[in-house]
Structures are given as C-alpha cells and as structure tokens.
Ligand SMILES: NC(=O)c1ccc[n+]([C@@H]2O[C@H](COP(=O)([O-])OP(=O)(O)OC[C@H]3O[C@@H](n4cnc5c(N)ncnc54)[C@H](O)[C@@H]3O)[C@@H](O)[C@H]2O)c1
Ligand SMILES: O=C(O)C(=O)C[C@@H](O)[C@H](O)[C@H](O)COP(=O)(O)O
C-alpha cells in the first residue's frame with residue numbers, strides 16, 4: 001500500500017447546531033488533545049474506545065495528547081472485529097465507563113475502524129442518555145464513510161445495524177498516517193465504499209480511483225473527495241427521510257444480507273458490499289437501463305482492489321431473502337432497492353421483486 005501524504009484539509013458538515021468539521025491530514029493524532037479541548041473545554045473526562053489491534057498502535061499517543069490537554073482519559077479496548085459490534089459489547093463498554101467514573105459531563109473518543117466508530121458512537125448516544133463523542137477513524141472505510149454522518153449502532157444476530165441511533169460526532173480527525181499500518185485486505189475493503197460513492201454521485205471520480213489502483217493517484221485527495229460526497233448527502237438528508245441518504249445504501253441491500261449470513265467477521269463489510277454492488281449493478285442494467293459497459297467498469301475496479309464479486313458456495317438464497325426482508329428500506333412489505341440509471345446517478349426503485357433478487361443472486365454465483 002502507498003504511504004499517504006497530505007496537507008491538512010477540512011470538510012465542513014453543516015447540520016445547524018449539530019455541525020462539525022472533518023479534518024484530514026498526516027500526523028493529526030499528536031494534537032487530538034488540543035483539538036478536543038478547543039471543542040469541549042468544559043468536559044474533563046473521557047473514554048477512549050478502541051480495539052485490540054488499534055490499541056497497541058495508537059492508544060498511547062492519543063491518551064498522552066488528551067492528558068497533556070488536561071483531560072482525564074480512560075482506555076477501553078474491545079476485541080477487534082465485527083463481532084464486537086453487538087449489544088453485549090455496548091453493555092460491557094458502558095459498564096466500564098460507569099466504573100471509570102464517567103458521567104454526563106464526559107465524552108467519548110472512538111479510535112479505530114468502522115466497528116469502533118459505530119459501537120463507540122452508539123455507547124456515547126445511550127450513556128446516561130447521551131454524551132458527545134469524537135470520531136478518530138483509522139481505516140480507509142471509516143475515513144471515507146462511517147465516521148461521517150452520525151449513523152451509530154450495533155448488529156443483532158438476525159441482521160446488520162438493527163439497533164442504533166443517529167448521533168453526530170462533535171469532531172472527526174482522520175489521520176492518514178494510521179493507514180500505513182493497515183493490512184492489504186483491510187486497505188482494499190474501503191475501496192468498495194469509495195467505488196459506491198463514485199457510482200451514485202460522481203462518475204468523474206472513477207478516473208482518480210483507477211489512478212490510485214495503479215499507484216499514481218493522490219489517495220489523500222480521494223479520501224477528501226469521498227468525505228465531501230458523504231457530507232453533502234448527510235447535510236441534505238440527515239435522518240434518511242427524504243430519499244437522498246438512502247442512495248448511500250447502493251449495494252447494501254444484498255450486501256448486508258450476505259455479511260450477516262456469512263457470520264459477522266467472515267467477510268469484511270467492504271467485501272460483502274462488493275458482492276452487493278455486483279448484484280445491484282446487474283439489476284441496474286436489467287431494470288434501470290445502466291449501460292453494460294458502465295457495470296463492467298465498476299466490476300473491473302472492484303477486481304483492481306482484489307474485492308470479491310463471486311458469491312462463494314454455501315449461501316442459501318431463501319436465507320438471504322429472509323434477511324433482506326429486514327432491510328430498513330423496506331416499506332409496507334415492499335422492497336426499496338437502489339439502482340443506477342447511469343454512472344454517477346442513483347435512484348430508489350420499488351420495481352425490484354424477490355424474483356429479481358433471486359436472479360441477481362444466481363448471477364453473482366456465476
Ligand atoms: N456508520 C456508518 O455510516 C457506516 C458506514 C460504513 C460502514 N459502517 C460499518 O463499519 C464497519 C466496518 O468498518 P471497518 O471496515 O473499518 O472495520 P473494522 O473496524 O473492523 O476494522 C477492520 C480491521 O482493521 C483493524 N484496524 C483498524 N485500524 C487499523 C490500523 N490503522 N492499522 C491496522 N489495523 C487496523 C481493526 O482492528 C480490524 O481488525 C461495519 O460494521 C460497517 O457496518 C458504518
Ligand atoms: O451513512 C449512510 O447512510 C450509509 O448508508 C453508509 C453505509 O455505507 C453504511 O454501511 C451504513 O452503516 C448502512 O446503514 P443502514 O442504515 O443501511 O444500516
């Protein structure tokens with residue numbers, strides 16, 4: 001993976017009283033304490049929630065920075081991986097927060113990938129009915145997607161993200177230096193969400209993604225562009241009530257079902273979404289007139305990041321459909337599915353049937 005160089009850039013997320021800034025740059029962890037103190041001057045104590053892979057790499061620098069800024073910081077570490085995005089983990093984390101003496105004047109730092117962002121944000125949203133939190137994303141996926149927008153939550157064994165809350169962070173610090181320690185598989189999975197963003201919102205960005213795949217593109221600029229895309233959608237439809245934010249679910253209706261059916265952690269989120277993107281691309285050609293060449297370009301890009309586009313053996317179609325019926329976009333028992341009529345443009349369709357989903361799954365098995 002390339003070392004990502006960057007000058008510090010900021011993307012604003014304008015949500016009235018819930019507005020915040022996403023800072024992107026290299027070496028930002030060292031100054032977390034100052035940044036947090038400037039935004040939460042009256043808050044004295046915090047929990048730094050992280051996972052067992054990230055803690056040995058980055059917790060000390062974050063704790064030191066917070067303590068140097070006068071904050072009392074407690075480290076809470078959960079096992080790495082999707083299995084930690086559970087109600088049981090939320091209970092454990094909140095219990096540790098109580099025992100550490102945190103109160104309604106405390107705050108949370110979510111230091112890690114999307115699992116920690118979603119879990120840490122959720123704990124912040126429910127702890128003593130809600131305290132502020134700061135996102136410190138350390139994976140490509142969490143920097144370009146999950147740290148922005150305030151969707152927090154945990155999985156149920158039945159389906160993904162079934163319990164949660166909208167709770168916006170007060171600040172996001174995306175230090176691209178943390179990406180240096182990612183393994184290739186975790187680096188690559190983030191590109192599923194980046195390719196998704198290009199497909200639904202910005203066809204021109206496909207060129208930059210292709211350049212990054214070849215090792216010639218500016219990764220930090222790509223991250224910044226993705227944050228800007230996500231921020232603009234969230235600003236226009238924070239609570240996913242106006243039809244716009246639902247477009248961020250392109251590839252997710254079947255992707256989430258595959259992720260849950262595989263057993264959380266078997267496929268990474270981005271890998272499951274890659275499979276969902278291929279299915280949604282195929283349905284977009286069939287039902288929305290997407291040119292086959294555009295669908296092929298999307299699939300080729302997924303391959304360039306070694307992302308899976310063929311469903312492995314062992315997934316039962318009826319089981320996947322059963323999980324898909326729990327999708328949050330379902331309305332009065334009807335599937336609402338995100339399709340692309342053309343590259344860079346998406347819509348939510350009520351014209352996709354269960355038979356279409358079965359046909360798409362057959363296609364993805366080939
Ligand atoms: N809230 C949202 O809007 C949103 C958006 C997209 C995805 N998500 C959620 O995000 C989760 C996936 O996030 P993820 O892919 O970041 O997974 P993750 O948090 O599990 O991180 C992937 C792996 O990388 C390790 N890791 C993290 N940072 C590292 C670093 N800098 N160096 C080395 N290893 C590191 C982690 O320990 C983990 O093993 C899923 O639960 C998904 O549902 C949420
Ligand atoms: O922020 C959003 O909105 C998204 O849909 C982003 C997705 O990439 C992400 O996986 C999200 O967690 C899905 O949310 P859900 O509401 O479909 O559970």
Ligand SMILES: [Zn+2]
Pocket residue numbers: 193252269273
């Ligand atoms: Zn996603």
